[in-house]
Amino acid sequence: MKDIILKTEKLSKSYGKVKALDSADISVMSGDIYAMIGRNGAGKTTLMKTITGLTEASSGEYEIFGKKGKAAEAERNRIGCLIENPAFFGNMSAYDNLKYYCLQKGICDYKKIDEVLEAVGLLDTGSKKFKAFSLGMKQRLGIAFALLDNPDLVVLDEPINGLDPIGISELRDTFFRLNKEKGITMMISSHILSELYMVANRFMFIDGGRVIKEITKEELDRECSRCIVLKTDDIKRTASLFETNYGDSEYMVIDEGEMRIYDESLQISKINRLLVENGIDVNGIYDSGVSLEDYFKNLVS
Secondary structure (H helix, E strand, C coil): CCCEEEEEEEEEEEECCEEEEEEEEEEEECCCEEEEECCCCCCHHHHHHHHHCCCCCCEEEEEECCEEHHHHHHHHHHEEEECCCCCCCCCCEHHHHHHHHHHHHCCCCCHHHHHHHHHCCCHHHCCCEHHHCCHHHHHHHHHHHHHCCCCCEEEEECCCCCCCHHHHHHHHHHHHHHHHHCCCEEEEEECCHHHHHCCCCEEEEEECCEEEEEEEHHHHHHHHCCEEEEEECCHHHHHHHHHHHCCCCEEEEEECCEEEEECCCCCHHHHHHHHHHCCCCEEEEEEECCCHHHHHHHHHC
16 A cells, blocks of 8 residues: 655635635555645635645744654655746856755755756757746746756646647656656646546645545546436445346445446346346436536536
8 A cells, every 4th residue: 555645634824814724634554646736715725735834824833854743844855846936047057046946055065957858858959048948848948947856746736828839748757767667656736637637646626725636547537427327215225236137237335325237238127127126225326427627527516
């Protein structure tokens, strides 16, 4: 089982009477690409700032790499973040911009600059000036900045916003490379679920400062997939009857009153008839399945 490297419990942040973050509970596992999905102003940035120490929580607590309280603060040096873009100099190259920040951070080994530029695919930019970079290249340089301190966890706020399809694809490749080759756990926020779906393995939905749901990619696929939703008062007997008659069909018991059937060849009318003929009261039976965008809208509506 993967280790939990970041955990929050009832984490809240208020600005005057406005509650930007309201009792947020999340868990990030080692090796995750953890997607934070929410509309603009939902609380994504506030949560990231609180975790990384850019702002102080009003209440609640968090645990970083197994440490709490004062000890957790010391673990923040293992987190790299790109929340508010660093000010890069337009007339300087990628290398020289990062060298400036190495001096600011007290990093003396300049070999690190080439390492992070290679990691984000910018090693071959040479003397090209930052002002001539595409938006995607600028975003990748920001990620390189977040990697300078050899972090185990990288937190990125809306890194794909404003990018064209090519820029998004390049950044997606960067995420995969950092996660799979470098072993870096990543937290990435966005309001574009379809793009983060391509890279993330776990998702958190937030709205109005409240965490609505945490879900794995497999669970998300299940909930969005076309299925027959069946609701009865006797789900145990229903599942047994279904096994006997449709043993090769995939299904899942959701709770004591609901099961879902993932077999597009089956007809609702026949399943309903089978249950009624065997004395099982059907409280509901219907087709389900939504797009990623509709799933998000349904959660926050």
